[in-house]
Amino acid sequence: xxxxxxxxxxxxxxxxxxxxxxxxxxxxxxxxxxxxxxxxxxxxxxxxxxxxxxxxxxxxxxxxxxxxxxxxxxxxxxxxxxxxxxxxxxxxxxxxxxxxxxxxxxxxxxxxxxxxxxxxxxxxxxxxxxxxxxxxxxxxxxxxxxxxxxxxxxxxxxxxxxxxxxxxxxxxxxxxxxxxxxxxxxxxxxxxxxxxxxxxxxxxxxxxxxxxxxxxxxxxxxxxxxxxxxxxxxxxxxxxxxxxxxxxxxxxxxxxxxxxxxxxxxxxxxx
Amino acid sequence: xxxxxxxxxxxxxxxxxxxxxxxxxxxxxxxxxxxxxxxxxxxxxxxxxxxxxxxxxxxxxxxxxxxxxxxxxxxxxxxxxxxxxxxxxxxxxxxxxxxxxxxxxxxxxxxxxxxxxxxxxxxxxxxxxxxxxxxxxxxxxxxxxxxxxxxxxxxxxxxxxxxxxxxxxxxxxxxxxxxxxxxxxxxxxxxxxxxxxxxxxxxxxxxxxxxxxxxxxxxxxxxxxxxxxxxxxxxxxxxxxxxxxxxxxxxxxxxxxxxxxxxxxxxxxxxxxxxxxxxxxxxxxxxxxxxxxxxx
Numbered sequence: 001x002x003x004x005x006x007x008x009x010x011x012x013x014x015x016x017x018x019x020x021x022x023x024x025x026x027x028x029x030x031x032x033x034x035x036x037x038x039x040x041x042x043x044x045x046x047x048x049x050x051x052x053x054x055x056x057x058x059x060x061x062x063x064x065x066x067x068x069x070x071x072x073x074x075x076x077x078x079x080x081x082x083x084x085x086x087x088x089x090x091x092x093x094x095x096x097x098x099x100x101x102x103x104x105x106x107x108x109x110x111x112x113x114x115x116x117x118x119x120x121x122x123x124x125x126x127x128x129x130x131x132x133x134x135x136x137x138x139x140x141x142x143x144x145x146x147x148x149x150x151x152x153x154x155x156x157x158x159x160x161x162x163x164x165x166x167x168x169x170x171x172x173x174x175x176x177x178x179x180x181x182x183x184x185x186x187x188x189x190x191x192x193x194x195x196x197x198x199x200x201x202x203x204x205x206x207x208x209x210x211x212x213x214x215x216x217x218x219x220x221x222x223x224x225x226x227x228x229x230x231x232x233x234x235x236x237x238x239x240x241x242x243x244x245x246x247x248x249x250x251x252x253x254x255x256x257x258x259x260x261x262x263x264x265x266x267x268x269x270x271x
Numbered sequence: 272x273x274x275x276x277x278x279x280x281x282x283x284x285x286x287x288x289x290x291x292x293x294x295x296x297x298x299x300x301x302x303x304x305x306x307x308x309x310x311x312x313x314x315x316x317x318x319x320x321x322x323x324x325x326x327x328x329x330x331x332x333x334x335x336x337x338x339x340x341x342x343x344x345x346x347x348x349x350x351x352x353x354x355x356x357x358x359x360x361x362x363x364x365x366x367x368x369x370x371x372x373x374x375x376x377x378x379x380x381x382x383x384x385x386x387x388x389x390x391x392x393x394x395x396x397x398x399x400x401x402x403x404x405x406x407x408x409x410x411x412x413x414x415x416x417x418x419x420x421x422x423x424x425x426x427x428x429x430x431x432x433x434x435x436x437x438x439x440x441x442x443x444x445x446x447x448x449x450x451x452x453x454x455x456x457x458x459x460x461x462x463x464x465x466x467x468x469x470x471x472x473x474x475x476x477x478x479x480x481x482x483x484x485x486x487x488x489x490x491x492x493x494x495x496x497x498x499x500x501x502x503x504x505x506x507x508x509x510x511x512x513x514x515x516x517x518x519x520x521x522x523x524x525x526x527x528x529x530x531x532x533x534x535x536x537x538x539x540x541x542x543x544x545x546x547x548x549x550x551x552x553x554x555x556x557x558x559x560x561x562x563x564x565x566x567x
Contacts, residue, residue, distance in 0.1 A: 081281050082285075109506075196394055
């Protein structure tokens with residue numbers, strides 16, 4: 001049993017403190033009664049009340065959620081297809097260009113992607129609104145999905161699929177009953193990643209949104225640009241709480257499914 | 272037929288919504304700004320056939336690029352972005368390496384939890400994490416209150432709206448991108464190599480420099496690119512934490528587009544930024560490919 005040296009323990013403690021302190025402070029100050037964010041004026045949930053009475057915020061939250069659900073679902077579909085193309089289809093015309101277009105958006109600065117998409121929408125005369133944000137989000141998040149799914153596809157044993165084909169499955173059946181269940185965890189994390197990226201995006205949404213379709217990040221950005229805003233602290237706390245619950249649940253579920261798979265494999269090989 | 276559809280659907284999507292937009296940016300960067308809708312000229316008039324295409328091509332020139340070299344604002348912004356991106360990448364490495372090292376040295380049953388703790392901030396909103404520093408770094412913020420209380424300083428420091436705040440913001444938000452690849456490299460490290468080095472007379476420190484660091488090189492390179500490339504084009508961090516004197520090219524592009532409404536110059540700024548980033552992006556992909564080959 002290894003023990004941590006004091007040096008490693010200190011660096012881990014300091015590192016995690018650095019990562020978490022700002023968020024903890026934000027959460028604490030969201031319950032501050034006063035308007036001044038840096039002076040504690042007693043516990044209060046008043047800013048949460050203000051937030052839920054703020055129509056503009058609620059409307060923006062609704063737009064953001066709709067955009068995120070639609071774009072991440074389509075991005076997961078297209079991204080999974082792209083991953084299969086990357087890993088499974090052999091050579092085809094323009095393959096290098098294709099993989100370049102998958103990897104480039106991952107590191108492309110948002111300001112460039114946003115500007116380019118906006119100029120496209122204007123060139124083809126598409127009115128800016130929720131639709132254009134959805135199209136933009138699908139485009140960059142499908143690349144993230146395809147990278148996540150492709151790494152799973154690469155590591156999986158192809159003979160399983162071949163066995164299914166030998167046993168008389170059609171290729172589509174084999175995909176549905178063998179490949180899909182195996183890559184499902186990657187597809188789900190791809191969807192979650194696309195969903196989070198969409199919820200979080202400020203820059204691309206600012207370029208591609210119209211006046212009637214303000215998203216939550218755009219709203220937050222304009223509210224905090226000049227200073228600290230207690231309503232935003234309350235909103236941030238809600239978002240942090242949702243993400244924390246989600247990540248912890250997901251990691252518990254995946255831990256359980258890994259344990260179950262290990263047990264099943266052991267049983268299968270034991271016989 | 273099915274194979275064709277499988278390739279064609281994502282391919283066409285990316286062609287239309289990723290490649291074509293860049294060609295449009297390139298085209299507009301060669302146009303002139305006007306007070307019209309759209310605010311640039313010439314526009315392609317296909318109804319006039321070849322003559323229209325020829326007129327359009329004749330109207331394109333490199334004027335906007337000359338403008339970028341003439342106005343000191345632009346090249347200063349590129350240089351200052353480069354400086355901020357390089358320095359903050361080094362700082363992130365300095366902060367991130369010990370964390371990754373500690374994770375790799377932690378007992379096995381701690382590691383999944385530590386992993387989750389490093390990944391969790393990545394799932395929380397980037398915007399909110401940047402914003403959370405505003406309340407800490409301001410004049411009457413918590414950091415100043417704390418330092419005044421300790422008696423280290425007697426006057427509150429001005430940190431918010433300076434480049435220092437931008438460095439803190441970049442290191443903070445991109446830290447997981449640095450820690451995770453380094454951790455992945457360190458986790459695979461065979462500890463008997465370190466024992467061998469020590470048996471052969473290395474001190475622990477020189478074993479670290481001679482064995483651990485070279486063997487985690489791939490992780491260091493991957494992490495550094497993952498911080499450097501987005502930091503170059505960063506907009507949110509300088510906009511929220513930087514001051515009016517913080518020059519970064521992402522912010523210049525944004526202002527050129529939204530405030531000055533000069534689309535051709537904004538497009539030229541984007542094209543030059545992209546050209547500057549192509550070298551690190553290609554190097555990054557080559558490094559990733561080497562990693563994959565080493566594993567496969």
